[in-house]
Amino acid sequence: MSTKDYIEKDYYKVLGVSKDASPDDIKKAYRKLARANHPDANPNNPEAERRFKDVSEAHDVLSSPAKRKEYDEARRLFGAGGFRFPGAGGRTGQPGTGSVDDLFRQATQAGDGFGDLFGGLFGGANRTRTSATGRGPRRGSDIEGEATIDFTASVNGTTVPMQMVSEAACPTCQGTGAKAGTVPHVCPKCEGSGMQTSTSGGVFAVTEPCTECRGRGMVVDDPCPTCGGSGRGRSTRTMQVRIPAGVTDGQRIRLKGKGGAGENGGAAGDLYVIVHVRPHPVFGRKGDNLTLTAPVTFTEAALGASIDVPTLDGPSVRLKIPAGTPNGRTFRVRGKGVARRDGTPGDLLVSVEVVVPDQLTDEAKQALDAYAAAAGTSNPRLGLFANARSGSA
Template identity: 60%
Template sequence: MSTKDYLEKDYYAVLGVPKTATADEIKKAYRKLARQYHPDANQGDAAKEARFKEISEANDVLSDSKRRKEYDEARTLFGSGVGAPRPGGGSGGFPFDFGDLFGGTGQQGGSTSDRIGDLFGGLFNRGGGAGARTTGATTRPRRGQDIESEVTLSFTEAVEGHTVSLRLTTSSACKACSGTGAKAGTTPRVCPTCEGTGAASRNLGNFAFSEPCRDCKGRGLLVDDPCPVCDGSGRAKSTRTIQARIPAGVADGQRVKLKGKGAPGENGGPAGDLYIQTHVKPHAVFGRSGDNLTITVPVTFTEAALGAEIKVPVLKGLPVTLRIPAGTPNGRTFRVRGRGAARKDGTKGDLLATVEVLVPKQLDDKSRELLTEFRTATASEDPRADLIQRARSE
């Protein structure tokens, strides 16, 4: 991310959220916009594809707490005003050089110190600093954008893990012109306005402000005979199909990150990441409670009263035998170890079996006679006596 991105782009406005938005609010706004402007849903609509890129870029920064803090600090420092420049490169009101403070030495890539060093190098127009840093920014490797996709899994696939095929549409270097933007057989020329730096300096009284060159749009190059495939942009939409492994134990609504599976980087930069939003279909028998699976097991009145050994199904494999002790009440839950969903450490959760005592809807004469005898034998026991007594005591 270059300095001009921090200064010129209002990522909060792109996502339509206030600066005080929480991480969940940012995530919700991003997902809503991503579904609306995703290239797969807007085939051939260049404007919506560009909008999708802006949304993804804004989410890359604001969804990362560290990068969001850097972004907010850079924009706050710039917006608050820092005084007029002093002779020798220092700034009014500050007895030091911002380039020395934030630029550092030995920094590689697009670190925070580089970005803030670029900001103040261009802001105070230090001798040679702005041009040199801006030139480096235009050729510096840039990480590819992150991509978000969605998959729907069956209950079993989510518990055990599953490999899915995903068709991804991303922006990459145009193959027809190898990313130069120029028609085959021609080459771009260095922009005479910015001399290939991609940036121009605009004087604002006592200091100068560095901004993208208007002639070359920040590329540093001009294309006289544009490539007919990409219209001179150097970028083209590409579609690829990948095999993505969804890990075992994934839950409904969970976001799975696949590192390096996003859009290709620029100038040798690393690829972005792929984020997969998972949706899990419900099961006819089993449910989920964290890493545990749940099941409701019907038992008869006699099994609950006298005790029994019953067969209970598991998600995969043969049923297990569950011992029901005598006097088991309705709603009691039993734990079957190691028959749940997979955990990150390779172990499994448990199966939680809750018994449901069934009351027969129809009785034959023999059953009715026996139950009548049972009722007579237990008539002296009032299961509600304690309940009534405790209700009166309040």
Template identity: 55%
Template structure:
């Protein structure tokens, strides 16, 4: 985060009060983001800049932890809480280094850390409460990695372990992350004097530590940059991992695998792996939420007279549907516990829908039977009320 944030009123940017609730802040942000989004205002640089300001403000006050630190810093500065009568903003005093003030408040020149230094250290890039030259690179979480996996319908229902080949950001293999050409000796960065940070002005006499732009916080520089990473110290690595896709996963579902992403920096934790699952279709079964669906072909006489119809289940033994006489076409029967696995470990149901199949060709005996049925039903027309209902 940038030091100049301490001088910005993010609440005013969002048009909310300082004590606004999280929901009020979110609603204000969404409204302003819609009004000023670049996609909705092509060529309008004023709205583009406004969109950036709104996004920056929400990034801070929309995060409870950042908001607490932001509020405390502004309260202390506005009330002269750094001592010496600096109330009234950032305008008082000359040559005042905010790092020194925070260190003093945390326990004096020889203090062991904590207090305000710890509170605001991560807000402005670290370095509060420490001595020049003693700063260490901060631990950082590794890169989050995105991947896509296509699995079969059956594997989605039962769960499956798959192999994924991933590419993520890591330390350069040539220079081991130093950024220097192998065989060359490093020297202490002249710009930050080996601290990894430089002092940046906030205006009004205040200053804060920022990551050194010359060494990128690594504290050391090489006369010759690494030919592979060109001095960045970073490279790409490929690896294959085994990922467990849980039973019951849905098509398009995004699975988070903690700690399976890129490696952390300076002792930080590894990033996460996000796998978007694509599920192939099945020739017989479909899916509706946690239930499986099945269309069951039946004959007219089976619905008219009743029947016992054997149907398949996915990966299990067949079951028998007892179809009552007079069952209408399109009725759905529920077979409990034969569906997909739910989040709580229980099973959904199988929904079997009966569909009458009309034969394309009838043999002589079948045709005679159907004609006899037509004659028997001639005095009971199915559409007797259709035209009366249409007229009314």
């Protein structure tokens, strides 16, 4: 049901009752019309189905004191025969008469500000009231915590204990906010709705939490000495939090329903855990792959070799290094990485690092001199100077 329908539809006329009809008159009219136009009694009758929907819609609004009050206020403000709006149908700045379509067209062009006002008048108040009233259920607050885990735990998943401090129902008054032996009473200002409506300039209505009961809908005359009448108290509890496998450093995990307790039967809030991962002395991570740097000797890189490299939490694997492997070359070991969302594992990326000895024996120096003479290798930096002069690769 749109806001335009809310203004233009005459629900009293739909039910065939007067504007000052009592709740019992409205109920009787609805039952009579609902039975007469029910789809079961009128199969394959689109007109009866439409009337049944209109009757149900009218009853939904007029049977609720709060909705009926807002509906009557909307009809009073905007009326069925037009409304007064600055600049409509006349010179700029002069009052004029326009249609409801004109109002909504201008409201749409005006942007979000008008939308907020209309939402608070016709629909937003009802939505806010459900959570703000003290008599209705209220969702618990969200809680945020932090957990620091080891690198291996981040890959495999783990369970960590966390001490949470949140608001819960006061244990002394059981959330009523009233001293033992007393009970809160309905707020006389908002009549228990938790909301109050005020008009600005006699045109737009703004709905906000009641200043008397602060949105609870109930007033406490003799407050509970433990919570001071708020009905809430601080609760400390330790819970085991499951950190899923594959979590990354800085990732924010949402645990639904593990936050603050709800009020008056409301759902619990959520727990958000920011995970910090300690670095590993050997392994790194790149997406779903683990990374590792393996030192090799010059002889192994030049002649080729088979070397053993570790895995994160399993036996080592043998990696074949082909002859002539340059420094920094990366090899892939399949299936030794981080588990993906679909359950398949990532890979282990091993980069070789050629280690140059800082001390050589005389025999080793002679052997290298003999190698240099036998290899007769040209200067590898000739191309470097040539490209530096030409500016091209």
